[in-house]
Amino acid sequence: MYELFVLGELMTGEKHGYILQEILKRTGGPGRQISSGTLYPLLSRLVExxxxxxRLEEESEGGRPRKIYEITEVGRDRFQQLMEQPLESTTDTDRLVHFKMVYFQYVAKNVRLACLEQYLNHLQTAWTYVDKFESQLKRLKPSPDMQRIQLLRVFEHRKHVGAADMEWVSKEIERIMKEE
Structure with a gap:
């Protein structure tokens, strides 16, 4: 996923590692920070x-040289491959789709639609799973009551969020399908 992020960010133009890390920190949100120990080895592997x-750029005040990264043609091809890769249902599926959506401007319409349709299927599968589990819980009425009631509230929340996500993705698919 971080490979996609780095290549996608470099599609917008060259950047130095510090900027990549700052963008990723803000994109990942407060709970998902990338460390220098993860980013810089990844950058080294991508260079290798x-x-x-x-490209090294000398600092104006005698500091260390700044490392500037830019994407190559091989990197552009790899970026396209990553954007075209089918989604797998994992705990990071939502995050991966959000990363991909940021870089939709660099891929063809059919790639964007395939990603969103796969994501919609993922959301529908998750919603159906929760709905079935909720139905079982209502039918079997396991004890303790307070825990069952609270679990049903959690399911209600998950179904509500899932329905809103499915509606948004469906509208996004419709919007993209209307594009020239």
């Missing part, structure tokens, strides 16, 4: 594999 190019 020829997906990005590293």
């Amino acid at each position: 594999s020829g997906l990005i190019h590293l």
Whole structure:
């Protein structure tokens, strides 16, 4: 997922590592911070594999040289491959889709639609799972009552959020389908 992020960010233009890390921190939200120990080894691997190019830029006040990264043609091809990869239902599916959506401007309409349709299917599957579990819980009425009641409230919340997500994705699919 971070490979997609780095390549996607470099599609917008060259950047230095600090800026990449700051953008990813803000994109990931307060609970998902990327460390330098994760980002910089990834950048090194991407350079070694020829997906990005590293250029050193001298600091004006005698500091260390700044490392500037830019995407290569091989990196652009890899970015396209990552954007076209089918989604897998994991705990990070939502986050991956959000990363992909940020870079939709760099891929064809059919790639955007495939991603959103797969995501809609993922959301529908999750909603159906919760709905079935909720029905079982209502039918079987396990004890203790307070815990069952609270679990039903959680399910109600998950179904509400899931329905809102499915509605939004459906509208986004419709919007993209109308594009020229």
